[in-house]
Amino acid sequence: MSRVHTSRWDSLQQWSPTLFLVGGGLLVGHTAMSAVHAFTDIPTPPDAFVTTGHFVALVGLLGLYPVLANGTRRLAWAAAAAGAVGLLSWFVMTVTRFFELVGIVSSLGDALPEPFFLVVLASxxxxxxxxxxATLRVDSSWTVGLLVLAPGGLTTALVVDSALTGVSALDGMFIGGGLALSMLALGYTLRTWNRPTDHVAAAGDVTAG
Structure with a gap:
């Protein structure tokens, strides 16, 4: 299969570790705000940390696409397509949250329809x-793959918790803390990751010609 080597993708790939570190740092801010809500009655401004953190981390995640496309093209393409939907959704969420901060809208819930939040979480x-x-398929160490799966698992836990009991500030603190740690760990690990750039395409992804 043809290699994915464009200057834009290469640049995004190089920035991927830093973007995860920034996203994780922003989610530390979200965790701190959740802790304030859980243990005090101190009012806080709308939480722009969580929306911005998820958006930045997803940009970093797309930076893995060139490596994965060289090893498992179809799965990488599906991941990138889902990522594009998620990225656009979090961008809308982030812009709306900043509109809330400056008083243009009253809240995310009032400004955006309920089905939109389902799209955000599902994507x-x-x-x-x-x-x-895809990362587990091309990387024999599994470390990066498991770290990439962690935010998805924690977001699933958030959805399940919300459906069963409703998400409290304490739940948000623990899940947000887990998301922050997983993204920080991923950013740190990617800095020294031995990328499988020469990985042979998976059998199911090999095309004729």
Missing amino acids: TILTYVLFGV
């Missing part, structure tokens, strides 16, 4: 799962 989970599985 986020699917993106991390597909990228995680």
Whole structure:
């Protein structure tokens, strides 16, 4: 199969570790705000940390696409397609949150329809799962693949918790903390990751010619 080597993708790939570190750092801010809500009555501004953190991390995740496309093209393409939906969704969420901060809209819930949030969560989970599985297929160490899967698993836990009992500030603190740690760990690991750039395409992805 043809190699994915464009200057734009290469640049994004190089920035991927830093973007995960920034996204994880922003989610540390979200965790801190959740802790304030859980243990005090101190009012806080709208939480732009969580939306911006997820958006930045997804940009970083797309930076893995060139490596994965060289090893498992179809799965990488599906992951990138889901990631594009998730990225656009979190961009809308982030812009809307900043509109809320400056008083243009009253809240995310009032500004955006309820089905939109389902799209955000579903596309986020699917993106991390597909990228995680693709990484496990091309990387024999499994470390990066499991770290990529972690945010998807934690987001799934958030959805299940919300459906069963409703998400409290304490739940948000623990899940947000887990997301922050997983993204920080992923960013740190990617800095020294021995990328499988010469991986032979998986049998199911080999095309004639």
